[in-house]
Amino acid sequence: MATGDKGESLTYEQLLEMISAFQWLPEEKRFRLAREIDRNHGTGNQIFGCLLHYAAAIERMERRGTLNAAEIQVFLIKLAERYELVQRVDGDSVVMEVKRVVQAVGVDIVMIGKGNAFVTAFVLVLRRLVPMEWNAFCDYVEKVNWKVVLPHAGPQSRAAAVRTGETGADQSRSTLDAGPVTGNVQLAVETVPSPRVGGLALAFENQGFVDYADSILEGCGSSNSSSSEQVEPEPEQDNSSSGSVLRAENDTGGCLQKGSARKPFLR
Amino acid sequence: MRHHIKFDGLRLFDIGQSVPPVQINHDAWETPPELGGSVVDFLVRQHSRLRSMALDFIMRQHCLLFPYEDGGEASGRLEALLGSGCPVPARDEALEGELWRFGDVLRLELVLKAPAIKLVERTSYALTVFAVTEMVRNGYRRLHALERPLTEWFFSVFMQTMQPTQIPFDVLHGHVVGCRRPTPSESVNIMRENGVFWKAELQSLGNQYLQATVSDPKLMTLQNAALYQQLKRFFGEEA
Numbered sequence: 001m002a003t004g005d006k007g008e009s010l011t012y013e014q015l016l017e018m019i020s021a022f023q024w025l026p027e028e029k030r031f032r033l034a035r036e037i038d039r040n041h042g043t044g045n046q047i048f049g050c051l052l053h054y055a056a057a058i059e060r061m062e063r064r065g066t067l068n069a070a071e072i073q074v075f076l077i078k079l080a081e082r083y084e085l086v087q088r089v090d091g092d093s094v095v096m097e098v099k100r101v102v103q104a105v106g107v108d109i110v111m112i113g114k115g116n117a118f119v120t121a122f123v124l125v126l127r128r129l130v131p132m133e134w135n136a137f138c139d140y141v142e143k144v145n146w147k148v149v150l151p152h153a154g155p156q157s158r159a160a161a162v163r164t165g166e167t168g169a170d171q172s173r174s175t176l177d178a179g180p181v182t183g184n185v186q187l188a189v190e191t192v193p194s195p196r197v198g199g200l201a202l203a204f205e206n207q208g209f210v211d212y213a214d215s216i217l218e219g220c221g222s223s224n225s226s227s228s229e230q231v232e233p234e235p236e237q238d239n240s241s242s243g244s245v246l247r248a249e250n251d252t253g254g255c256l257q258k259g260s261a262r263k264p265f266l267r
Numbered sequence: 268m269r270h271h272i273k274f275d276g277l278r279l280f281d282i283g284q285s286v287p288p289v290q291i292n293h294d295a296w297e298t299p300p301e302l303g304g305s306v307v308d309f310l311v312r313q314h315s316r317l318r319s320m321a322l323d324f325i326m327r328q329h330c331l332l333f334p335y336e337d338g339g340e341a342s343g344r345l346e347a348l349l350g351s352g353c354p355v356p357a358r359d360e361a362l363e364g365e366l367w368r369f370g371d372v373l374r375l376e377l378v379l380k381a382p383a384i385k386l387v388e389r390t391s392y393a394l395t396v397f398a399v400t401e402m403v404r405n406g407y408r409r410l411h412a413l414e415r416p417l418t419e420w421f422f423s424v425f426m427q428t429m430q431p432t433q434i435p436f437d438v439l440h441g442h443v444v445g446c447r448r449p450t451p452s453e454s455v456n457i458m459r460e461n462g463v464f465w466k467a468e469l470q471s472l473g474n475q476y477l478q479a480t481v482s483d484p485k486l487m488t489l490q491n492a493a494l495y496q497q498l499k500r501f502f503g504e505e506a
Contacts, residue, residue, distance in 0.1 A: 012376045020311035023304040032304070105307065106380045111389075113305025 022119040047137035097121035283404035321402035
């Protein structure tokens with residue numbers, strides 16, 4: 001299936017259900033699942049809030065024809081400033097996951113919906129990287145059957161500890177506190193990647209990426225704004241005068257000042 | 268000739284291929300006029316409705332032959348036969364990849380993985396017809412595969428292959444132990460006593476005899492007809 005390990009495996013039907021759930025509804029400016037649970041903001045759950053922003057961005061990229069790994073990477077950098085869990089995701093891993101989704105479903109990506117495929121892929125990456133938060137998300141959106149089967153609390157405690165900045169000793173204690181340490185625990189802990197292993201954390205160590213990002217982000221260091229959890233779906237901006245960060249790159253290669261007043265999560 | 272119709276025997280061997288596109292009354296079934304998303308999204312949301320359509324079609328066809336099986340009990344049995352509880356193991360390794368052999372035969376995976384979906388117009392009506400037709404075809408495939416063991420049993424009943432012998436022990440024992448062959452009139456009586464079996468058996472043997480001795484196909488046809496007439500006369504069926 002689209003995901004690999006035992007506890008992570010999804011059935012074909014569950015994958016299709018996810019694709020449908022993350023179908024973007026242009027008239028409502030949110031995905032289907034958000035409509036089903038009738039929520040338009042991400043205050044109650046980190047992943048849900050993150051997805052509201054991500055899905056909207058994917059829709060914009062798709063509409064402009066700029067949906068690719070580099071664009072997603074740039075967007076994820078900004079998203080990671082607000083949602084720490086996104087730090088461990090990069091554009092390439094999303095694109096790789098898209099390929100796996102398309103292969104697993106067995107139809108052309110156009111039939112899945114390009115946006116659906118990219119959002120579903122992002123969701124699956126998060127599902128693999130942050131299983132505990134993912135399960136909380138499943139509870140939040142009442143999709144219990146999407147949950148990851150966790151071996152026990154050990155790896156989750158560790159993952160949570162890493163994210164909350166605990167020391168190594170504290171992390172060990174968290175794992176131990178969850179139950180007796182066994183070989184299985186160690187193995188499971190090792191499967192939870194460190195936040196320094198890859199993804200956006202290392203992106204700026206790649207000179208090629210730095211050059212590319214500079215060309216896009218030039219002059220935008222001051223695009224901070226007050227943050228708010230409330231996601232205001234961006235107004236349709238087909239005229240290039242009020243584009244987002246990504247659009248600015250597309251249109252002018254540099255005028256990102258516009259984004260400062262409009263994107264609460266782009267600090 | 269007004270219409271020239273060709274029948275491809277190999278295609279019809281797969282019963283699924285014999286199912287034409289299912290006619291659907293979209294108004295009655297309330298097919299939405301728009302997809303409202305991607306193809307996959309549409310099919311996922313409409314799956315239970317498509318499934319009902321496919322089951323309804325199969326039930327209606329079944330009731331043409333068995334009008335007394337039109338209730339909920341029969342529908343339940345049909346669903347069970349098409350469900351994951353009644354898989355059909357492949358006899359040949361080459362057939363193991365056929366998805367309709369296991370799981371719920373009306374699941375969406377089979378529709379999405381049908382090669383012809385690439386050619387379907389991406390409208391709600393066209394996709395509905397395609398999905399329901401594909402489900403019905405897979406349902407037919409499953410049902411045909413499931414009925415095969417019973418068909419073999421029916422054939423063995425017809426051919427009386429389950430009988431230990433088609434000859435009375437008295438006659439058989441007399442021949443084997445006593446080296447005594449029944450007279451022609453006794454033989455005729457034994458065969459007429461069990462005419463269904465011996466008629467088929469003699470016809471089969473007669474055909475083998477003709478195949479071994481006659482090479483001209485036209486003459487073969489004539490000889491076959493003559494053989495059949497002779498059989499009827501022998502068993503007293505001639506009008």
